Amino acid sequence: MGGANAIAPAPGPERTCVGCSQRRPQAELVRFSGGPGGLRVHLERGDGRGVYLCPDTGCLEVSVKRKALQRAFGAELGQLSVQELRESIRQAVLQKVQRLLGLARRAKKVVAGSRAVRQALEAGRVRLVLLRRDIFPGVGKQIQEEAERRGIPVMMVLSREDLEAVLGGPSREAVGLLDSSFAEGILRALRYWIPVGNGAPPGRQEEERRTGGGDRG
Ligand SMILES: [Zn+2]
Structure with missing residues (x-):
């Protein structure tokens, strides 16, 4: 176990997690984007507007409490739960x-x-x-x-x-x-x-x- 830690940290730009407010390499954060099609999860580095979060339940919780995703992408996202966010990240990981x-x-x-x-x-x-x-x-x-x-x-x-x-x-x-x-x-x-x-x-x-x-x- 713990094999993931064996990967050298990817160099690159830093972004701020809206959960813990820490600046971290973008490659370590999950990027959410939003639009007419709803919320999307990006595991790859990419351009475009986004809300960045550590892949961590605590940071997801804070983002839900602060309605960070609705504020960024519009109230039509409706109520989001930690469970939903975690599941959408999980699905993105599985797809990849x-x-x-x-x-x-x-x-x-x-x-x-x-x-x-x-x-x-x-x-x-x-x-x-x-x-x-x-x-x-x-x-x-x-x-x-x-x-x-x-x-x-x-x-x-x-x-x-x-x-x-x-x-x-x-x-x-x-x-x-x-x-x-x-x-x-x-x-x-x-x-x-x-x-x-x-x-x-x-x-x-x-x-x-x-x-x-x-x-x-
Ligand atoms: Zn965080």
């Missing part, structure tokens, strides 16, 4: 990860399934590991330890549903990226992920629901 994973798959730079990921790790081919949040702890730990030994970042933020969405098919417990630029792009997008709750390990019922499906066998 989905796009990059799609490209990586076409380039044959993805392995899926915990066994395939472990083999590729042992062969020194993996640049990033994505573990499903509800991966069987024993299997997850083995992969994580192997990745750590090799200095490969591991991200464990995506749920079963998220992984189904990004893989466009049945979700796998583990996905390995075999190319560093795809890996870096995905890490950069996941840096905007705002964990719900405290990121605690999956609950008992989630483990019991598991069927020990085909990924591992």
Whole structure:
């Protein structure tokens, strides 16, 4: 875990977060823009008017309290909730990860399934590991330890549903990226992920629901 921190800070202009009022590199902030089509989320640096926020629940809360987005883009945005803002950021992150994973798959730079990921790790081919949040702890730990030994970042933020969405098919417990630029792009997008709750390990019922499906066998 904590792989996202391994990325060097991107140089570039600074912007002020309307939540905490801190000036930070634009590349670390989420930009919201608004217009007739409603609110939009931008994870990439770009031009245009925007409201900047740290990808952080606290800053989203302040922006909702101050109606910062309505003041910038018009009252027709209506009531916004922290939940909605967080969900729109999450969707933007998922879309970006989905796009990059799609490209990586076409380039044959993805392995899926915990066994395939472990083999590729042992062969020194993996640049990033994505573990499903509800991966069987024993299997997850083995992969994580192997990745750590090799200095490969591991991200464990995506749920079963998220992984189904990004893989466009049945979700796998583990996905390995075999190319560093795809890996870096995905890490950069996941840096905007705002964990719900405290990121605690999956609950008992989630483990019991598991069927020990085909990924591992
Ligand atoms: Zn902030």
